Amino acid sequence: MNPQEVGYITDSEGNLTAVVIPIDLWRQILPQDNPSLETMTENIEDYCLNKAMDEAKETPLLSRQQALNFLG
Numbered sequence: 001m002n003p004q005e006v007g008y009i010t011d012s013e014g015n016l017t018a019v020v021i022p023i024d025l026w027r028q029i030l031p032q033d034n035p036s037l038e039t040m041t042e043n044i045e046d047y048c049l050n051k052a053m054d055e056a057k058e059t060p061l062l063s064r065q066q067a068l069n070f071l072g
Helices: 023-029 037-057 064-071
Strands: 007-010 016-020
């Protein structure tokens, strides 16, 4: 597992039982100063948005025609 990625632990039947979160991400989402639920929610939203934007940068762009074909 990449130390920057969230990991998942499953039981012998493949059922999800736990999540492993890198400590840097944990500290980013849950600051040490007893954050409020609103702060945690904002931090999680920021993390997810940043991750989506990073992934989008690595995704090839479609031409207009390809996009129209994809949309159907």
